[in-house]
Amino acid sequence: MSDKMEDAGVGTKACAEEFWRWKEYRHHDESIDWRDAQIVSAGIDIGSVSSQAVILVDSKLFAFSNQRTGFDSPESANKAINWAMEGTGMTLDDIHYTVGTGYGRVNVPFAQKAITEIACHARGGNLMYGPTVRTILDMGGQDCKAIRCDQRGKVEAFLMNDKCAAGTGRGMEVFADLLSVPIQDVGELSLSVEQEPDPVSSTCVVFAKSEASALLREGWPKNKVLAAYCAAMAHRVVTLLERIEVEKDFAITGGIGKNAGVVKRIEMELGLTALQTRYDSQIAGALGAALFANALEGKRRKS
Amino acid sequence: MIANYGYKDGSGDFFIAVDTDKCDGCGDCIPVCPGKVFAVGEDPHDPLREEPVVTVVDEQRRKLKYTCSPCKPDRDRAPLPCVQACEPLALTHSW
Numbered sequence: 096m097s098d099k100m101e102d103a104g105v106g107t108k109a110c111a112e113e114f115w116r117w118k119e120y121r122h123h124d125e126s127i128d129w130r131d132a133q134i135v136s137a138g139i140d141i142g143s144v145s146s147q148a149v150i151l152v153d154s155k156l157f158a159f160s161n162q163r164t165g166f167d168s169p170e171s172a173n174k175a176i177n178w179a180m181e182g183t184g185m186t187l188d189d190i191h192y193t194v195g196t197g198y199g200r201v202n203v204p205f206a207q208k209a210i211t212e213i214a215c216h217a218r219g220g221n222l223m224y225g226p227t228v229r230t231i232l233d234m235g236g237q238d239c240k241a242i243r244c245d246q247r248g249k250v251e252a253f254l255m256n257d258k259c260a261a262g263t264g265r266g267m268e269v270f271a272d273l274l275s276v277p278i279q280d281v282g283e284l285s286l287s288v289e290q291e292p293d294p295v296s297s298t299c300v301v302f303a304k305s306e307a308s309a310l311l312r313e314g315w316p317k318n319k320v321l322a323a324y325c326a327a328m329a330h331r332v333v334t335l336l337e338r339i340e341v342e343k344d345f346a347i348t349g350g351i352g353k354n355a356g357v358v359k360r361i362e363m364e365l366g367l368t369a370l371q372t373r374y375d376s377q378i379a380g381a382l383g384a385a386l387f388a389n390a391l392e393g394k395r396r397k398s
Numbered sequence: 399m400i401a402n403y404g405y406k407d408g409s410g411d412f413f414i415a416v417d418t419d420k421c422d423g424c425g426d427c428i429p430v431c432p433g434k435v436f437a438v439g440e441d442p443h444d445p446l447r448e449e450p451v452v453t454v455v456d457e458q459r460r461k462l463k464y465t466c467s468p469c470k471p472d473r474d475r476a477p478l479p480c481v482q483a484c485e486p487l488a489l490t491h492s493w
Binding site: 208210211213214249250251252253254255256257258259297299334335338339387391 | 399400401402404405406407408411413442443444445460492
């Protein structure tokens with residue numbers, strides 16, 4: 096993984112200055128032997144910003160990859176699955192059923208079915224956070240989804256906002272670049288303020304950015320500007336959540352789920368603590384897709 | 399399931415909510431809508447559901463504020479045609 100990162104980062108000077116660039120990575124569980132498995136299923140989540148592939152072996156998490164989506168969705172899907180399979184000896188022919196999800200779900204060339212990311216996030220969140228999770232907030236690259244689900248991970252209510260970048264990972268990337276703060280440090284840095292500043296008044300990324308520039312000119316330190324933006328983003332998504340009525344337990348999936356600055360502020364506004372998981376919060380959609388693939392393959396064999 | 403189609407932006411919340419437990423997929427809302435907002439088909443958010451259900455078509459989801467505006471109740475205007483046509487009372491507008 097480190098080699099790949101260096102390949103991506105070294106070479107042009109411009110790359111070293113791109114603070115929004117989050118790390119791509121993969122993982123596989125060496126203790127699982129996929130060759131003995133009954134069902135090998137895969138889920139591919141082609142998002143607007145990142146793509147994930149998850150491979151399940153008899154419904155156990157075997158391998159996953161997480162990388163940036165390119166301009167070509169089918170190619171991103173191929174890259175994602177190939178990277179997840181790397182070093183495992185597995186090939187596409189060994190996967191019995193694949194479900195595509197996310198923004199580019201209809202462009203996964205090797206998938207048997209496409210399922211919306213709303214259904215997949217509920218299903219994946221159910222496994223990642225356990226059956227007590229009722230409200231899932233997915234903060235993706237270019238949209239934000241609020242989902243309420245039952246104890247089996249079936250969707251009970253949802254809403255999605257994909258009309259503007261407020262409350263999305265892309266908005267946070269813009270701020271990381273503006274302030275020259277590596278994206279993975281944004282959350283902690285925003286929490287290092289002594290006193291919580293007022294949120295920026297606009298959550299629209301374009302307007303919030305110009306407002307932040309003005310604050311910087313006034314002499315605000317970076318952490319205070321980030322605190323003001325994280326607070327605005329948190330408030331924005333809480334108003335979305337209120338429409339579907341938040342019910343305990345609550346969890347946040349997607350890349351922003353890793354940004355403590357936003358997560359903590361959402362928790363404070365809701366008066367709830369978000370559940371923790373040992374899984375990566377970005378794989379929820381692909382994991383849900385792989386679980387559906389596993390179920391669909393089981394159903395296919397029975398019929 | 400309460401499926402909220404639409405968006406929130408700087409000018410307000412614009413969502414059409416479909417209660418998929420009440421919707422029987424009859425499609426009565428389709429011909430009465432001048433904006434061609436609705437379609438009946440497989441439930442995209444519940445892959446295991448067999449019965450068809452109403453959804454808001456993709457092209458309309460980000461412009462409901464404008465598409466629905468001509469039907470919005472005024473002092474002497476009747477309630478929304480889609481809401482009126484829906485016998486199982488599955489449709490609601492957020493604004």
